Amino acid sequence: MEYKFATRAIHAGQQADEATGAVMTPIYQTSTYKQESPGEHKGFEYSRGTNPTRQALEHCIASLENAKYGLAFASGMAATDCVLRLLNAGDEVITGDDLYGGSYRIFTKVYQQLGIVFKFVDTSDVEAIRNAISDRTKLIWVETPTNPTLKLADIQGIGRLTKDTGICFAVDNTFASPYLQNPLDYGADLVMHSVTKYIGGHSDVVMGALVTNDRQLYDQLWFYYNACGGTPGPQDAFLVLRGIKTLHLRMQAHCENARVIAEVLNRHPKIARVYWPGLPTHPGHELAKRQMRGFGGMISIVIKDADLTETFRIASNFKVFTLAESLGGVESLINHPATMTHGSIPKETREKAGVVDNLLRLSVGIEDVEDLIADLEAALR
Ligand code: P1T
Numbered sequence: 001m002e003y004k005f006a007t008r009a010i011h012a013g014q015q016a017d018e019a020t021g022a023v024m025t026p027i028y029q030t031s032t033y034k035q036e037s038p039g040e041h042k043g044f045e046y047s048r049g050t051n052p053t054r055q056a057l058e059h060c061i062a063s064l065e066n067a068k069y070g071l072a073f074a075s076g077m078a079a080t081d082c083v084l085r086l087l088n089a090g091d092e093v094i095t096g097d098d099l100y101g102g103s104y105r106i107f108t109k110v111y112q113q114l115g116i117v118f119k120f121v122d123t124s125d126v127e128a129i130r131n132a133i134s135d136r137t138k139l140i141w142v143e144t145p146t147n148p149t150l151k152l153a154d155i156q157g158i159g160r161l162t163k164d165t166g167i168c169f170a171v172d173n174t175f176a177s178p179y180l181q182n183p184l185d186y187g188a189d190l191v192m193h194s195v196t197k198y199i200g201g202h203s204d205v206v207m208g209a210l211v212t213n214d215r216q217l218y219d220q221l222w223f224y225y226n227a228c229g230g231t232p233g234p235q236d237a238f239l240v241l242r243g244i245k246t247l248h249l250r251m252q253a254h255c256e257n258a259r260v261i262a263e264v265l266n267r268h269p270k271i272a273r274v275y276w277p278g279l280p281t282h283p284g285h286e287l288a289k290r291q292m293r294g295f296g297g298m299i300s301i302v303i304k305d306a307d308l309t310e311t312f313r314i315a316s317n318f319k320v321f322t323l324a325e326s327l328g329g330v331e332s333l334i335n336h337p338a339t340m341t342h343g344s345i346p347k348e349t350r351e352k353a354g355v356v357d358n359l360l361r362l363s364v365g366i367e368d369v370e371d372l373i374a375d376l377e378a379a380l381r
Helices: 005-011 052-064 076-084 101-114 126-132 155-162 215-228 234-244 247-266 285-291 308-315 347-352 369-380
Strands: 069-073 092-096 117-121 137-143 168-172 190-194 208-212 271-275 298-303 333-335 359-363
Touching (some): 052 069, 052 208, 052 234, 069 076, 069 215, 076 101, 076 137, 076 208, 076 215, 117 126, 126 155, 155 168, 247 298, 308 369
Parallel strands (some): 092 137, 168 190
Antiparallel strands (some): 069 208, 190 208, 298 359, 333 359
């Protein structure tokens, strides 16, 4: 029987512990496993490659993405790195012109140095992607919604371009979470998550994940996962297993709070622009309605006529929102992308993508929305 999302969030990959009956997956705090004779063991040899707590989590995340295979990493960047290791010098990657700063950094400062070519295009335009494809294209890497300007990419449209071409189409699904969007169902080959964000949900773990239905791709990724060893420990896997049980409830609350806040900000005289896919004026709104189950908890705003000093003043003026990098936890965060999360992107490049000095990004938490609105209004005053 195929269980529904909430049931899988709570149970997938987890059974009562065989040895003791413990209902919660134990934290298997062990680096190694006894073998009866060399090679004769219970499926676990060494925890860099396999660990039961981590494996339970990998099955759970895979299940929530309607995937057969899942791999957990010590961070979202370690997961991204594992994918990039599949490439060789001369290969081309097509990716977005609005990206998490750390993704831009690993592309341009690590892998470009090794001879891999990155083409940055507007991934909300399927034609722009089509035009960028060459016979050297090996990977298309798309964030949707993008960080931080919340642009949407048509997953099905891109999936049609890459089907049967040998090009790997990967979606960074961090901003949506598996509750709001399942890219594999629309033709993506691979999904990456910064588990640090909504999946973990409590700002207490840094972790990443990859999921796929492609056995060959999984085997290739597993090789680097184990060979390079960027895998997380069992304590962190346990914390995420705990957090993920409420993913569906948290996402509903994030989306609802964000809706109310986006509408308030949209009418606010000090706000020049609100980026949130749920607003009918958002260019990706109709697409969001088709490929997402909700519009998410991330909102970006441009403060009217504010210079850097004024923007900093506002960003430092919150009491309930915390000024910090990251997103997706139960608590509301505010971030100044230009100098914080996207500081590694050259000014001209980021400004072209809309990441201007007076843009602030809100990760709307699940506190009482009236307190959040009062906090925003006071800070803007
Ligand atoms: O931080 P880490 O778990 O390594 O994940 C990297 C990452 C990848 N992809 C997206 C879309 C992300 O947003 C991130 C991390 N982002 C932040 C820390 C941030 O505040 O935007």
